[in-house]
Amino acid sequence: MASNLESLLTRAWLRRGPLALALLPLSLLFRLLAGLRTLLYRSGIKQSERLPVPVIVVGNIFIGGTGKTPLTIWLAERLRAAGLRPGVISRGHGGAEACPREVTPQSAPGDVGDEPLLIAARAGCPVVVGRKRAEAGRALLAAHPEVDVLITDDGLQHYALARDVEIVLFDGRGVGNGWLLPAGPLREAPSRRRDFTVVNAPEITPALARAVGGQPFRMALAGDKAEPLSRPGEGMPLAQLQGKRIVAAAGIGNPGRFFAMLRAAGLTVQELPLPDHHDFRDRPFDHVDADVILITEKDAVKCRQLDNLKDDPRLWVVPVTARIDAALAEQIVEKCRGRSTA
DSSP states (O other), X not given: OHHHHHHHHHHHTXXXXXXXXXXXXXXXXXXXXXXXXXXXXXXXXXXXXXXXXXXXXXXXXXXXXXXXHHHHHHHHHHHHHTTXXXXXXXXXXXXXXXXXXXXXXXXXXXXXXXHHHHHHHHHOSOEEEOSSHHHHHHHHHHHOTTOOEEEEXXXXXXXXXXXXXXXXXXXXXXXXTSOBTTTSSBSSOTTOOOSEEEEESSOOOHXXXXXXXXXXXXXXXXXXXXXXXXXXXXXXXXXXXXXXXXXXXXXXXXXXXXXXXXXXXXXXXXXXXXXXXXXXXXXXXXXXXXXXXXXXXXXXXXXXXXTTTXXXXXXXXXXXXXXXXXXXXXXXXXXXXXXXXX
16 A cells, blocks of 8 residues: 555656645645754754764755665765775664664664665775764764764755765656655755755756756766676676566666666566565565566665575676766865865
8 A cells, every 4th residue: 555655646746737736735834844944953043963074965855766875885985086984874764773873794674774784785884874863973983983074875854964065866857846745756945055966867958957956967877787696796797688587676766767777788677666675575576487586786685684585596686886977076075175174
């Protein structure tokens, strides 16, 4: 039922149809409350905590998945290449603990969230999750004093933590119908300030650029190989899977993006979209008739911890890498170095 409701709203949010119009009064109330909250922080009535190192927020105003995790991994790699020592803090979707907790290879997705596990595995830097970002940041810096810049995975609207750089990420859906929740898909107005705008899309059309605002950088997600779930690193080019019966499954915010990437690689796939952050304990592949089931890296961190899936020879993971103009990283590094640290 929840999945059907999510699907209904997702479709409604792309146009100003009857359902969106019916929800518009609630959207106006949401906008009023969100604006009041922002004003309380800007006026100093509510205080934002500033940490002793620069803080970069990677977030979105479009609810759901736009590609924040690949962007966070890309950014951590570029900061490290520039001589900085990044750490990542995250809310950790579905995480069971309120107190800050460091993510390790032994962490369970139910405790720390699937995306932080993937970031810790790919980004090669410390990752701490916690409901309060500032508290998580303090915990990370105490455990890893060498860290000199923090990336917040999500948290654009978490104003209790002061930030030095804001990156707002969109995908090809742009701003949808342009309305705030629940009549539209936006948490904040498209006109909200930010330092950088990134669009995860095959191309940025003039209409898309106008909708998202700013001078957007384009992000492309590239995946050209697949790895057996049980044997990471033993990959083969996706092209070698042509001719096989393939099901593509994705429990991410925008499964269609994953399916489109596979089709662009020349594969014919049967699509199996799953709810975002799907936990796979309902055994969704038991009745799937396929030679190969392609899944995302985010889903793989959970499948590897389930006895009925971790050795399934049909399951192959498609790693993706973000490709963005290097000028974005250079400008972010310049902003971080321009801030004096305590």
